[in-house]
Amino acid sequence: MFKKILFLLAALTVFSCENSTKNNNETLPVIKYMNNGLEREYLLYIPSSAKQNSPLVFVLHGLGSTNTTIMNYSQMNKVAEKNGFAVCYPQGSKSSEKSMYTDKGSPFWNVGYEIHKNEKVDDLDFITSLAKHLQKKYGFDSEKTFCSGMSNGGDMSYLLGCQAPDIFKAIAPITGCMMGWIYESCDQNNPVPVFQVHGTADNTTYYNGDEDNSDKWGAYMGVEKSIALWTKRNKCETMKIDTLPDTDLNDGSIVVTYKYSDGINGNQVWFYKVINGDHEWPPGWPQQSGNGDLNTSEEIWKFFMIDMKNRGLL
Secondary structure, three states: OOOOOHHHHHHHHHHHOOOOOOHHHHHOOOOOEEEEEEEEEEEEEOOOOOHHHEEEEEEOOOOOOOOOHHHHHHHHHHHHHHHOOEEEOOOOOEOOOOOOOEEEEEEOOOOOEEEEEOOOOOHHHHHHHHHHHHHHHHHHOHEEEEEEEEEEEHHHHHHHHHOOOOOOOEEEEEOOEEEEEHHOOOOOOOOEEEEEEEEOOOOOOOOOOOOOOOOOOOOOOHHHHHHHHHHHHHHOOEEEEOOOOOOOOOOEEEEEEEEEEHHHHHOOEEEEEEEEEOOOOOOOOOOHHHOOOHHHHHHHHHHHHHHHHHOOOO
């Protein structure tokens, strides 16, 4: 897992810093928030189109990355402006130790990686308490609060889906995984709808997982096994397989969609399998060679909207 993490982080940093005009990058003021005696940070985007009781979407960055990077990489603010929902980008805490993969001070979400075995930060409490704080302060709808994230942020999304379904009503992990301990313990609460995007050629978070922990990050499950867990938990009865139009003939990949529906309370599970896709949030930076057939952020919002409709909220 994460063999190419240093290359990925370097690439994201270069593209973020050198191509701000082309990528329509933006900045937001950093907001401080105290949690369990620690000063944490987040960015908050409230579009001009937002109304009272608007939805709230959390987007979590990857290992070693920042909230500003994932904000600009995902381009979720554009989708939010068009559809009238707010977006929160929390910042992970800094690691207290150096490892063979990351430097001391590298931002992370504490989902149980072996390199973080001595870390005590409770990100589950941080993110859930922040969500409740924002709902109260700005009037965001507690029944329309969701979470997405990339890589380590996707892993954290799975943890929230398992342990905080009362706060986050649906999740969308992108290139993330279910750590073994999360997978084994994910049966204590009501299931939530899940939407995952993952490339079959992902050399960072392996498509087939690493259940025997050969990379020493901690055991984690393959994508298909994780999706099977959620379709079973949600008791989905119908499956539809389709292929998105191959609009980018030069990207070397296609997207096959698996949509499981007719679950508990109308819950759905979507899996977008990017054939030959790598560790990315399509379409990614313009300078990257990623899948160009999918606008991930728009599909995430489409999925969350379907969940709200199924619960009679739209």
